Amino acid sequence: MQSKKLFEKCYSFTRADEVKKAGIYPYFNPIDDSEGPEVHMNGKKVVMAGSNNYLGLTSHPKVKEAAIAAINKYGTSCSGSRYLTGTIDLHNELEAKLAKFVGKEAALLFSTGYQAGQGVIAPLMGRHDYIISDRDNHASIQTSNMLAKGTFGTEILRYHHNDMEDLEKRLIQVKDKDGAKFIVTDGVFSTFGDIPDLPKIVELAKKYGAQTLVDDAHAFGVIGKGGRGTASEFGLDNDVDLIICTFSKTLASLGGFVAGEERVINYLKHHSPALIFSASPTPASVAAALAALDILIEQPELVKQLNDNADYVRQGLINMGYNVYTSRTAIVSIIIDNDNKGFELWKGLYDAGVFVNVFVPPAAPPGIAMMRNSFMASHRKEHLDVILDKYHEIGKRLEII
Numbered sequence: 001m002q003s004k005k006l007f008e009k010c011y012s013f014t015r016a017d018e019v020k021k022a023g024i025y026p027y028f029n030p031i032d033d034s035e036g037p038e039v040h041m042n043g044k045k046v047v048m049a050g051s052n053n054y055l056g057l058t059s060h061p062k063v064k065e066a067a068i069a070a071i072n073k074y075g076t077s078c079s080g081s082r083y084l085t086g087t088i089d090l091h092n093e094l095e096a097k098l099a100k101f102v103g104k105e106a107a108l109l110f111s112t113g114y115q116a117g118q119g120v121i122a123p124l125m126g127r128h129d130y131i132i133s134d135r136d137n138h139a140s141i142q143t144s145n146m147l148a149k150g151t152f153g154t155e156i157l158r159y160h161h162n163d164m165e166d167l168e169k170r171l172i173q174v175k176d177k178d179g180a181k182f183i184v185t186d187g188v189f190s191t192f193g194d195i196p197d198l199p200k201i202v203e204l205a206k207k208y209g210a211q212t213l214v215d216d217a218h219a220f221g222v223i224g225k226g227g228r229g230t231a232s233e234f235g236l237d238n239d240v241d242l243i244i245c246t247f248s249k250t251l252a253s254l255g256g257f258v259a260g261e262e263r264v265i266n267y268l269k270h271h272s273p274a275l276i277f278s279a280s281p282t283p284a285s286v287a288a289a290l291a292a293l294d295i296l297i298e299q300p301e302l303v304k305q306l307n308d309n310a311d312y313v314r315q316g317l318i319n320m321g322y323n324v325y326t327s328r329t330a331i332v333s334i335i336i337d338n339d340n341k342g343f344e345l346w347k348g349l350y351d352a353g354v355f356v357n358v359f360v361p362p363a364a365p366p367g368i369a370m371m372r373n374s375f376m377a378s379h380r381k382e383h384l385d386v387i388l389d390k391y392h393e394i395g396k397r398l399e400i401i
Contacts, residue, residue: 056378057252070287086280104259113246116256119274128179181210187219187230193331221250342369348394
């Protein structure tokens with residue numbers, strides 16, 4: 001029989017099977033209806049505390065109506081890349097609105113948020129350039145960095161998470177090199193919900209002649225003036241060179257974008273394989289994102305409601321005695337001392353009618369599990385109280401608190 005060496009790792013991976021057999025497998029649960037503060041999973045009604053639908057707009061009538069109208073007008077797909085036959089007027093309209101909203105000269109859409117990172121970082125880098133990246137940046141950033149390294153030989157320097165002394169050490173390492181220096185950071189880190197020290201990052205970028213990119217996937221619609229993201233949060237709108245973001249969270253859709261100087265965006269239009277060789281965002285996706293952006297602009301109070309909801313649960317969990325990671329965004333993370341206990345807590349909450357996400361290594365640091373809770377502006381107090389009540393009940397039963 002022919003050896004299948006390539007697949008040996010697949011055959012030997014049994015951890016997921018073991019967790020399934022124990023009845024505590026928390027992944028790939030289908031949602032039976034539209035997503036909101038309450039959903040049905042496997043026929044069971046649960047309060048949703050694990051979605052990134054931060055403003056609760058995926059079920060907003062205006063968003064759904066916009067998507068339906070776009071399908072009726074343009075069909076279900078553009079059937080081509082933006083570079084050739086895949087551009088419609090909605091793409092241009094959304095790019096202009098996004099650029100204006102985040103205070104940049106221009107923006108460019110991608111078909112997913114993941115592609116936005118791949119479509120920006122690698123095309124800008126060269127053989128003798130340097131990416132200086134936070135160790136806890138999202139996987140999409142990490143793989144984009146590796147794409148630049150594999151394609152062009154770009155050197156990757158990773159600094160300790162949100163450690164500005166270590167960032168400066170990395171910059172000093174390359175300060176006398178001729179290549180470009182590119183500092184890349186999440187705007188809100190997706191695992192723990194913390195915010196980078198962007199003022200210091202900008203200061204160091206200026207000191208050492210580096211450019212900056214902020215991935216605002218979990219910051220857009222969450223922090224900053226009217227939800228404009230991390231640069232806005234610190235009054236650094238004109239000091240961050242590039243912002244990338246996804247549509248799949250605040251903008252209630254699927255897609256992504258980059259915003260920056262017009263000449264940089266123009267270059268990416270003509271040099272980004274992720275744009276040129278990928279079908280463009282669908283009409284429905286773009287129309288939904290446009291409608292969601294309009295709602296965000298018209299109702300900035302949604303941002304405050306979102307953060308009030310997260311703060312309410314965060315403080316409640318701290319008061320119970322949970323080990324809650326310090327943050328001030330829509331993500332509220334609880335550190336659990338091992339993954340089995342994390343799976344048991346997840347199962348207890350799910351059985352009690354609350355859905356949260358449990359992260360284990362490599363999504364969480366080695367040796368721990370993490371309950372990643374995320375909140376929506378559309379959560380009502382009664383939803384939040386159910387979440388807290390069940391955390392108290394199950395946490396006591398499992399002797400976590």
